[in-house]
Amino acid sequence: MFGFLNLNKPFDWTSHDCVAKTRKLLRIKRIGHAGTLDPAATGVLPIAIGKATRLLQFLPTDKAYKATIRLGVQTTTDDLQGEVISQKSATELDLATVKTALMQFQGKIEQIPPNYSAIQVDGKRLYDLARKGEKIEAPVRNVEVFNIDILDWRIGEFPELDVSIACGGGTYIRAIARDLGAVLETGGTLAALQRTVSSGFNLTDSFNFTELEAELEAGFQPIAADVPLQQLSEITLPETEARRWCQGQKISVDSQVSEILRVYNEQRLFLGIGELNEELLIPRMVLETGND
Known part of the structure; x- marks a missing residue:
C-alpha cells in the first residue's frame, strides 16, 4: 500500500x-x-504511506488557516499554551484600527519565528533551547501571506479576532498574532488555530481517526500518490522509453525547458518524478518498475 491520507489532526496531539x-x-x-502542526492546532495533516514518503519533498507548500487572535495578552510561546508575559485591557480597540494594522502582514514580509518552534539554530531546536532558558535569537525569515480575511470580531477586555489566512510555506501564524499585538501596542497571542489547506489537501476531504478506523473496516484505499502533485507538469513516455527510464537511464525528449515533472507510461501508471534538463529527462525518484 502506498499513497496519501488526508488526516484531520485532533487537538493536543x-x-x-x-x-x-x-x-x-x-x-x-x-x-x-x-x-x-503544533499540538494545540487542529486540521489538515498530510500523511504519506509507504513509498509515497519519498514524494513529501515535492508536495506544494501553500497553506491556509482559520485562526483566533486574542489581543491584550502576550505569552512565552505566542499561543495560549505558554506562560503569560503581559496582560492589559484592550477595550479601546476598534475593528477599523485592527483592519488597518492587518494590512502590513500581507504580501512578502519578514518574520521572526516563535522561540518555541521546531526551527534549528546551530543544530538545536529552538523549543529545546527555550525550555532550557537559553537566550535565543531566532533567524529572520522571508515568508509570503497571500490573503487575510476577517471572519469575526468580539469586543471585550481582551478582544478576539477570527481570521482566515492563505500563505506560503514556513509562515508562522503565532508570529502574526504576536506581531499584530505589537503593532497595536496591546500584545497579542494565538488563541486557536485550524489548518484548512496543506500541500494540496483540504479540510473538507479529511478523515479523523474515528472515520479512518471505519474506512479501514470497509476497505480503505489511500489517495493516489500523484493526486497532490498536480502543480507539477507531466510527461507520458512510450513503453520502451518508460522501462529504460525506470531502470535509471536518461531519456532524450523534445524540449528546451528545465522543470520537475510527473512521469507516466502509456497505461497512465505513475512511474515517479523526473527532472527535465533541456533535452534530457533524468530520473529523480522512481516509484514503479514500468513493467506492470
Missing part, C-alpha cells in the same frame, strides 16, 4: 503522535507527514 497512531492502524512502518 503532536504530529509525531499522529504518525505513530497511523502506523498502528495501517500496520505499516513507513509513514511520514508533511507540514508539522
Whole structure:
C-alpha cells in the first residue's frame, strides 16, 4: 500500500503522535507527514504511506488557516499554551484600527519565528533551547501571506479576532498574532488555530481517526500518490522509453525547458518524478518498475 491520507489532526496531539497512531492502524512502518502542526492546532495533516514518503519533498507548500487572535495578552510561546508575559485591557480597540494594522502582514514580509518552534539554530531546536532558558535569537525569515480575511470580531477586555489566512510555506501564524499585538501596542497571542489547506489537501476531504478506523473496516484505499502533485507538469513516455527510464537511464525528449515533472507510461501508471534538463529527462525518484 502506498499513497496519501488526508488526516484531520485532533487537538493536543503532536504530529509525531499522529504518525505513530497511523502506523498502528495501517500496520505499516513507513509513514511520514508533511507540514508539522503544533499540538494545540487542529486540521489538515498530510500523511504519506509507504513509498509515497519519498514524494513529501515535492508536495506544494501553500497553506491556509482559520485562526483566533486574542489581543491584550502576550505569552512565552505566542499561543495560549505558554506562560503569560503581559496582560492589559484592550477595550479601546476598534475593528477599523485592527483592519488597518492587518494590512502590513500581507504580501512578502519578514518574520521572526516563535522561540518555541521546531526551527534549528546551530543544530538545536529552538523549543529545546527555550525550555532550557537559553537566550535565543531566532533567524529572520522571508515568508509570503497571500490573503487575510476577517471572519469575526468580539469586543471585550481582551478582544478576539477570527481570521482566515492563505500563505506560503514556513509562515508562522503565532508570529502574526504576536506581531499584530505589537503593532497595536496591546500584545497579542494565538488563541486557536485550524489548518484548512496543506500541500494540496483540504479540510473538507479529511478523515479523523474515528472515520479512518471505519474506512479501514470497509476497505480503505489511500489517495493516489500523484493526486497532490498536480502543480507539477507531466510527461507520458512510450513503453520502451518508460522501462529504460525506470531502470535509471536518461531519456532524450523534445524540449528546451528545465522543470520537475510527473512521469507516466502509456497505461497512465505513475512511474515517479523526473527532472527535465533541456533535452534530457533524468530520473529523480522512481516509484514503479514500468513493467506492470
